[in-house]
Amino acid sequence: xTRVTQDTQTTRLHSRKQPQSKTDLFVSFSxxxxxxFGGVLAIVQRELVENKQWLTQExxxxxxxxxxxxxxxxxxxxxxxxxxxxxxxxxxLAALAGMLTFPLVIVLVLAALFGGVADTPAxxxxxxxMGAVAAGLIAATGIKLVGALxxxxxxxxxxxxxxxxxxxxxxxxxxxxxxVLLGAGGVACLWAYRCLETKRPTEGAP
Amino acid sequence: xxxxxxxxxxxxxxVHFMSLSLLAIGGAITTAPEMHSYLVNDKAWLTDSxxxxxxxxxxxxxxxxxxxxxxxxxxxxxxxGGGMAAGPHAWWLALAGVGIAMVGIxxxxxxxxxxxxxxxxxxxxxxxxRAFKQGMAPIVIALLIATGWILAASQxxxxxxxxxxxxxxxxxxxxxxxxxxxxxxxxxxxxxGALGFL
Numbered sequence: 001x002t003r004v005t006q007d008t009q010t011t012r013l014h015s016r017k018q019p020q021s022k023t024d025l026f027v028s029f030s031x032x033x034x035x036x037f038g039g040v041l042a043i044v045q046r047e048l049v050e051n052k053q054w055l056t057q058e059x060x061x062x063x064x065x066x067x068x069x070x071x072x073x074x075x076x077x078x079x080x081x082x083x084x085x086x087x088x089x090x091x092x093l094a095a096l097a098g099m100l101t102f103p104l105v106i107v108l109v110l111a112a113l114f115g116g117v118a119d120t121p122a123x124x125x126x127x128x129x130m131g132a133v134a135a136g137l138i139a140a141t142g143i144k145l146v147g148a149l150x151x152x153x154x155x156x157x158x159x160x161x162x163x164x165x166x167x168x169x170x171x172x173x174x175x176x177x178x179x180v181l182l183g184a185g186g187v188a189c190l191w192a193y194r195c196l197e198t199k200r201p202t203e204g205a206p
Numbered sequence: 207x208x209x210x211x212x213x214x215x216x217x218x219x220x221v222h223f224m225s226l227s228l229l230a231i232g233g234a235i236t237t238a239p240e241m242h243s244y245l246v247n248d249k250a251w252l253t254d255s256x257x258x259x260x261x262x263x264x265x266x267x268x269x270x271x272x273x274x275x276x277x278x279x280x281x282x283x284x285x286x287g288g289g290m291a292a293g294p295h296a297w298w299l300a301l302a303g304v305g306i307a308m309v310g311i312x313x314x315x316x317x318x319x320x321x322x323x324x325x326x327x328x329x330x331x332x333x334x335x336r337a338f339k340q341g342m343a344p345i346v347i348a349l350l351i352a353t354g355w356i357l358a359a360s361q362x363x364x365x366x367x368x369x370x371x372x373x374x375x376x377x378x379x380x381x382x383x384x385x386x387x388x389x390x391x392x393x394x395x396x397x398x399g400a401l402g403f404l
Contacts, residue, residue, distance in 0.1 A: 033269045037392045040270055041350075042381065046388070065342035066323055068349065071230045072315025073272035080316055081323040092320060100308075103269020104276055108304065110267055111260075111277055112290070122400045127266050129399020131357060132370040133391050136377025139354025143382055145347050153340045163344040171352030177232045181345065189341035196333050196340070 017053045022087050022094040028052070029079050029098030034106075038134030040075040040099070042141045054082070057148040064145075069181060075099065153195040154188070162188050209251050211286040216306060219251075219282065223275070223310025228318065232349075234272040234311055235261075245278060256281045272311065279307025354378070361404075370404045 019025045028047075035043045041064075049060045067077035076099055083095030149159045166184050169175045211219075222244055226237045238261065245252045260281060264274035283303025287296025329335050354374070361370040377391050398404055 035268065035389055036270070037268050037389075037396075038265055043388055046381075050385075061343050061346070062339040065339055065346045066326060067319070068346050069231070069342060070315070070319045070322055071228045072312065072319055073230070073234045073270050074232075075270050076272060076312065076316065077319045077323070080319055081327075084320060084324060085327060089320075096316065099270060100273075103267065103273055104304075104308075107264055107267040107269065107273045107277060108280060110263055111280055114263075121402075123266070124262075125402055125404065126396040126400035127262060128361070128370065128404055129373065129395035129397070130266070130392055131395075132361060132373040132399075132404065133377045133395035135354045135357035136374040136379075137354075137381055137388060137391070138357065139351050139374070140378040140381035142347050142350030142354065143378070145350070149344060149347070152343055153336075154344075159344040163348040166345045166348035167352050167355075170349060171355040174356075177236065177349070180349075181231065185342055185345050188345055189338050192341035193333060193337035196337055 019054060019086050019091075022083075022091055025083050025087065025091055026094040026098040029083075029095045030102050033075075033099045033103045036075075038130050039138060042134075042137035044075060044078065045141045045144070048082070057145065058151065061145050061148045069185070152192075154192050155195070158191065207253055207256075207285050208288045209282075209285045211251070211282070215249075215251075216302075219279075219303075220306050220310045223307055224314050227311050227314040230311070230315060234275055237311075238274075241275075241278065245282065251282045251285060252278065256285075275307050275311045276304045279303035279305070282307070367404070369398075373398065373404070 019028060032044050032047055033040055045060060048054050049057055055063065063078060063081055064074075067074045067081060070077055076096065079095040079099040080092045083091035083093070085091070087094065146163075149156060149163075152159050154162075162184060166180055169180045169184065170177060226240060229240075230237050242257055246254055246257050257278070260277035261274045264271055264277055267273065280300045280303055283298075283300035284290060284296055286303070287299035289296060326335050326338075358371060358374045361367045361374075364371045373395055377395070380386050380391060381388065
């Protein structure tokens with residue numbers, strides 16, 4: 001962050017921070033991946049938004065929406081997108097490699113050494129405990145992102161209605177995810193499209 | 207368990223994983239039922255317990271959950287090589303299985319994501335692109351909270367399994383309100399579970 005040289009990439013915010021190099025991307029995403037037990041998303045949000053500040057809460061939410069809708073592992077998609085944004089194709093590969101390399105090595109070593117241990121009661125118990133924690137991590141990440149809805153073009157009321165309906169459909173009724181994403185998501189996108197028409201582009205728009 | 211895989215079988219494995227890749231909306235884990243019926247029931251390349259312990263091990267280890275796919279490939283290759291005791295031959299086949307499985311599950315989806323996300327970013331001023339991101343925002347938030355809910359509910363009823371639910375709620379509050387490192391919470395959860403407190 002101490003570099004004084006003018007960045008050719010114009011940044012929207014003067015306080016904007018960003019990865020310094022492809023190595024930085026690789027190392028950062030490796031660290032994220034290695035801390036992510038039972039899902040990496042919670043740690044990604046905390047590190048990239050709250051600690052490193054490469055993304056704002058709003059930007060994270062937008063990127064996450066894209067990573068979530070497209071097929072494939074969400075955090076893998078997200079790392080690819082962020083890497084590409086700063087350093088193009090090679091940046092995407094660096095971030096992706098960071099996300100996968102060390103965890104892959106670890107999981108294979110574990111498989112080779114303890115292939116059968118995963119079924120013991122203690123391991124199952126530990127897994128259950130981590131599952132309970134992981135549930136809290138991911139729910140809290142969602143709760144924290146609610147704040148990013150403040151500037152949504154659809155308005156807070158509509159956002160809340162959509163969120164509650166989707167929660168009920170996915171969490172309680174257990175409808176297939178694809179239906180909810182296409183159904184509620186489709187309606188929401190059309191509605192947002194309408195709202196963006198009536199709203200004049202303001203200074204807030206990038 | 208020992209199986210025989212021909213070149214055509216390996217190719218079939220690759221093609222199958224590649225076709226599932228584009229269906230994996232919401233993460234690779236959503237394809238697990240389909241993988242199970244293909245690998246265990248149809249082809250009998252894996253045993254049932256190898257399949258479940260692959261998922262369990264990937265969840266216990268750090269990193270994205272998609273790594274369970276690597277373990278499935280590992281086990282398919284290991285079985286084809288005659289098991290771990292069969293020596294280097296089996297280990298090489300296992301590594302080949304990892305490569306085929308991971309390339310298969312990742313290549314189509316990452317290519318699509320790369321192209322789509324790049325297009326979306328270059329056209330981020332377009333009304334349709336902005337509408338997509340704004341419209342999906344509340345829904346993906348709901349999806350995250352629902353995922354947490356489903357994970358918590360998989361423990362059983364809140365009355366009977368109140369300890370696990372309490373752990374979930376306390377974790378959520380700590381993440382929301384404090385800067386406490388998540389590894390502390392995960393370590394505590396693992397220790398409580400391993401000692402049988404849950």
